[in-house]
Amino acid sequence: MQPWRSGERTGPGAASPQHRSPQYSYFQNWTTHLDEENFYFNFCNLKKAKDRKITFLCFQVEGASTFSKGVSSNQIGGLHVELSFLSWFENNLLSHAQGQYQVTWYLSWSPCCNCAQEVAKFLATNRNVKLTIFIARLYYPERRQNQVGLRQLVSQGVMMKAMSLQDFSQCWEVFVDNHGSMFKPWENLDENYSWQAGNLDQILRGSWNLLKEETFCLHFNNQRRLPKPHPRRRWYLCYQLMSPRGDLLDKGCLQSKKKRHPEIRLICRILSMRLDQAQRYQLCCYLSWSPCLQCAQELEKFASKHKNLGVHIYTARLYCHWLRYFQKGLYLLWKYQVLVTVMGLQEFDDCWKIFVDQEKPFPAWPKLQQCSDKIQNRLDRILKVWSLNDLNDALSDLSLRQ
Structure with missing residues (x-):
């Protein structure tokens, strides 16, 4: 059974290289925490995720003299959240301080092919930035262009994995306004994780569409x-x-x-x-x-x-x-x-x-x-x-x- 959702990702669809434009030099609706209901609904790693059109990104940036973290999402009529982050990161951190940066993303959907290509180009230009991506769900994994995009990210040194129970718990502790409560796993979380991780592994190894x-x-x-x-x-x-x-x-x-x-x-x-x-x-x-x-x-x-x-x-x-x-x-x-x-x-x-x-x-x-x-x-x-x-x-x- 293939994963699906009603419609494409919120935003203009085709991610463009305009992520360096000043008008996108900040996150729209950037917050420090995500409420519990939004987290449970949008990060649930279902195989069949209906009506979850918005991509949420929880990020953490560590540098020699800086530390930032926050939560943002796609906005109607705006860039995809991955490119909005790149614009903010380049204009507010890279342009002010040099050094090595470790960036960590927790994404409710994996990047689309266009976003993946733009992020890969950004990393190829900025070798001092290391990116780790944790993915709750794969975005149309059967589409070859999306598969190629994910492999392009890995080719630029990106560490990428599907979110396990431990990763969901870590994201809950750092990015959710949980009022001190513990993360409660949903039904079939481990089974869905195995499904998402298996598909991601197949994509990164390029083992789709083999001959008999x-x-x-x-x-x-x-x-x-x-x-x-x-x-x-x-x-x-x-x-x-x-x-x-x-x-x-x-x-x-x-x-x-x-x-x-x-x-x-x-x-x-x-x-x-x-x-x-x-x-x-x-x-x-x-x-x-x-x-x-x-x-x-x-x-x-x-x-x-x-x-x-x-x-x-x-x-x-x-x-x-x-x-x-x-x-x-x-x-x-x-x-x-x-x-x-x-x-x-x-x-x-x-x-x-x-x-x-x-x-x-x-x-x-x-x-x-x-x-x-x-x-x-x-x-x-x-x-x-x-x-x-x-x-x-x-x-x-x-x-x-x-």
Whole structure:
């Protein structure tokens, strides 16, 4: 059962980089404590949290010569509370005193994708700020963009965890006007915590949308012919995107859908992440079939426009390699420095461990490496022939100009 709530988070929806604007240099309705009723209602870690649209943030800032704490929430027509905090923090603390800062957040909802990206950028610029986030509930965890946002935060050194009974008790003691009373756990708190923590762990490890064992062994099998009867082998693409620091930002498995090859779907997915153009990223892809000419052309255009993204393609088989039409696609990728390598035993094993929902070691089929070597030799010959043809054409063109 997926968590849900009625409507999106309070605020304009898309968090913008205007968090440094003077008009947002303070928290709206910033208080030192939260009343008991608000805490119990908004921080309850339900799997299905109806009518809880507002995100509450309890914060604590510790520095060499400063200590601050408080509670705030999203306001209608204002920025999300995470960005409002950044504006206040930058204008009131960072601009007045240097040194190391330890910031702790207790959030009723995890950050949306836009807020996560902005916070990650802020931390990348301000290395003297360390952030720890305790989350009561995950905000639409099935949405890939939200998953990517949380991984971007972790890639910038953010410590993130779901709130346990101990964390709720700590938040109660520090931030709730409790009149000296003890925190009373609600029903199923521990069960809900296990559910939230398990989902968060899956997101941070990127283990959503894995392939089944039989799917991988059929569609990535590099033998020329499979024993009959067997279904048609389709286009599958497994990918992982790494941050400049080598942390996992995103990973997934795609297949052809509605006449769109997975390469095109991947390009659209990467573009939606709005990666920082000033940072260097690595994209590693494992394909069941090498790209067709149209997909190769789109990949070449994409790579040429995004020089900060290194792309390496591993393919199990070459698609219609005997036709010059498809050979041209392979040559274009090589010519414009998009690496294409045939998968060997090591690559199959790596792909199995990363992208397959498996409970056993990779079951290598007979003559796997022999098939791989033959396909790699075939690819090398194609690239060599096309390179010579390209060189001959260039020489002919030069002679005609003289």
